[in-house]
Amino acid sequence: MARFSNGPDHVRRRALAVEELASVDADSLQHKAFARTDAIVAGLDVVDVMAELARPVPVGVLAEALGLPDVSADVVPVAAAYHPHVEPDPAAEAALTRLIAACGGPAELAAARIGLLVQACDATAGLIGNELFAALTGKPAEQPVLATRRRIDGEDVTVSLAGTPFGAGPRACPGSRHARALAAGVLGALRGFRLTEGEVTWVSSPNLRMPAKLRVTRGGTARGLC
Numbered sequence: 149m150a151r152f153s154n155g156p157d158h159v160r161r162r163a164l165a166v167e168e169l170a171s172v173d174a175d176s177l178q179h180k181a182f183a184r185t186d187a188i189v190a191g192l193d194v195v196d197v198m199a200e201l202a203r204p205v206p207v208g209v210l211a212e213a214l215g216l217p218d219v220s221a222d223v224v225p226v227a228a229a230y231h232p233h234v235e236p237d238p239a240a241e242a243a244l245t246r247l248i249a250a251c252g253g254p255a256e257l258a259a260a261r262i263g264l265l266v267q268a269c270d271a272t273a274g275l276i277g278n279e280l281f282a283a284l285t286g287k288p289a290e291q292p293v294l295a296t297r298r299r300i301d302g303e304d305v306t307v308s309l310a311g312t313p314f315g316a317g318p319r320a321c322p323g324s325r326h327a328r329a330l331a332a333g334v335l336g337a338l339r340g341f342r343l344t345e346g347e348v349t350w351v352s353s354p355n356l357r358m359p360a361k362l363r364v365t366r367g368g369t370a371r372g373l374c
């Protein structure tokens with residue numbers, strides 16, 4: 149996929165991903181993310197936003213908009229394992245095999261689709277988690293993706309993203325509008341929710357700053373999202 153390719157391979161693979169994304173109307177993503185979130189929280193008193201909404205909803209909505217089945221259950225483990233420094237476990241390998249089949253078989257187009265879904269997964273979850281945490285606590289929202297890893301001449305290189313949340317230059321994120329629309333939809337459906345008394349835990353990664361768990365519940369007198 150584009151993210152870990154260089155030179156002409158990067159240009160060609162990125163163009164495929166950008167073309168796929170161009171078929172998706174960013175505004176309709178917001179409405180769909182709102183409706184899907186609303187349906188999930190309707191039956192729940194307490195919801196862990198990170199596990200139940202912030203990853204599966206944007207990925208599921210984006211997959212559907214790309215004409216794919218809801219593959220979010222397979223994208224989540226693949227997103228956690230696809231970095232060059234992580235050794236994928238058999239469960240992630242099995243999820244990837246299913247994902248390749250769902251995305252049209254082993255070809256660059258399937259890789260482009262998987263790249264879009266995998267890139268959307270943790271980053272959009274971070275956007276949602278950090279914005280919700282900020283809205284519910286009054287603290288400033290933090291940048292979710294602090295650094296990115298690239299593979300250059302077979303070596304893993306870490307590149308700081310300080311001050312550029314969506315990157316810059318020829319590798320800048322092509323999904324920023326889509327990500328913002330998806331996040332706005334999920335957050336819109338959580339109006340009136342507040343943090344539970346439980347502690348918020350944070351992902352332990354030098355490259356990501358986002359909650360690992362963010363449990364919210366309806367109503368009450370504490371500060372809520374409005």
Ligand code: HEM
Pocket residue numbers: 150151152162165210263264265267268269271272273275292293296297298309312313314315316318319320321322323324326327330
């Ligand atoms: C719908 C959601 C999203 C999609 C479909 C998406 C898609 C992508 C793709 C395909 C790339 C690779 C571009 C390339 O290799 O040329 C990328 C890169 C990137 N994305 Fe996103 N993304 C999404 C959400 C986000 C969010 C929420 C953030 C940050 C808050 C983000 C930050 C970045 C950054 C920093 C890069 C550059 C990585 C690098 O320079 O190595 N993305 N994105």
